Amino acid sequence: MPLALLALAVGAFGIGTTEFVVTGLLPEVSDEYGVSIPTAGFTASGYALGVLLGAPLMAIAGARVSRKRMLMLMMVLFTVGNAVSAVAPAFGVLLAGRVIASLAHGAFFGIGSVVAATLVAPERRASAIAMMFTGLTVANVVGVPAGTLLGQQVSWRLTFAVITVIGLIALAGVAALVPANAGGEPGEAGGGGRRPGGVRRELAAFGNAQVLLAMAMTVLGFGGVFAAITYVAPMMTDAAGFAESSVTWLLALFGVGMVVGNLVGGQLADRALMPLLYVSLGALALALAAFTVTANDKVGAAVTLPLIGAFGFATVPPLQKRILDHAAEAPTLASAVNIGAFNLGNALAAWLGGLVLAAGGGETLPNLVGAAMAASALALAVFAAALERRDRRAAGAGDAAGAVGAPGVVARGGSVPGAPAATPEGARH
DSSP: OOHHHHHHHHHHHHHHHHHHHGGGGHHHHHHHHTOOHHHHTHHHHHHHHHHHHHHHHHHHHTTTSOHHHHHHHHHHHHHHHHHHHHHOSSHHHHHHHHHHHHHHHHHHHHHHHHHHHHSSOGGGHHHHHHHHHHHHHHIIIIIHHHHHHHHHHTOHHHHHHHHHHHHHHHHHHHHHHSOTTTTOOTTGGGSTTOOTTHHHHHHHGGGOHHHHHHHHHHHHHHHHHHHHHTTHHHIIIIISOOOGGGHHHHHHHHHHHHHHHHHHHHHHHTTOHHHHHHHHHHHHHHHHHHHHHHTTSHHHHHHHHHHHHHHHHTTHHHHHHHHHHHTTTSOHHHHHHHHHHHHHHHHHHHHHHHHHHHTTOOTTTHHHHHHHHHHHHHHHHHHHHHHHHHHHHHHHHHHHHHHTTOTTOOTTTOOOTTOOOOOOTTTTO
């Protein structure tokens, strides 16, 4: 494993920790500033909004900057934002610090995915992306519970101070370990990881239907997970009968499932990307549907939660790699926007699940919303694969037709001596 992947994973760990840890510290923040809990909750929703806006804005702003330099700038932004949060004298300043830190989130993961994929051989790219995202999944198992405990027992400001130090460590790691030309192709603007073409070329990736379909799968597939997880606390206490103190270790079980699913998904995506998407999205839909029933039982809930985490996060490496494959000429913006799509899916699922609860559907009914979203993502995956096969057949027919009558070209099974063999886009999937 290249050490540069470790540096990216450390950055992902810090980002994952700061994103979710604040939800466990809302009472402390509320007491500190004399604001209500819902008002304190703006520190979470403000962060999510910053991710959605920051992902494309930061990617566009750095369209002509080397990817290594952009990663370093993102970690500077992240570190500054958390430092501001740690010393904020007023609630408005804390909120500003949260938004500053969030602006780095999408671009770091988007650019980091591109860089990670170029640090290894082509057949290991999904595994490399998964290695970076391992930092995010481990944050949910270790970073968030530890940060919450530290904030509750000592000071929430100390939690953000520690995250600031993690940001500095990640910044130093990126500076020392990520190659200067990481993410750049040979000959691109003289090397250095620069990308020719700027914003216009990055935007052109959104004209590819496969890129848009992959983003829609991200919104629906991962959103399905959060239709359940957003409301897991009342589900576990009211339906399953767990004590409130048990929710923490239940979420830790969910986090363990995320870690396993991410790593296994990365390995399998390098071998059979689309079959993995079919299996993981189908299994996720079934697990969420089953959770409607198993959430009423302690053992059933404890078994199903890590399965939801595993199947949900098994979709992350293949979807991120699919974006990179189909936006290969200019993947930075598309990759960053796909990170924002995760957050959009989370928000959409939480809203839909809330509508079901408000209608009096019962504590476990949001799981059916998640199952429907995951099943919709599976349908999109099947459609995307069919569209890809059709395009390959059309391209093959066009090549064969063009070869007829062309001097020196063998129409079937041959080529002009010395000419490179053409490989249809996406043929490996």
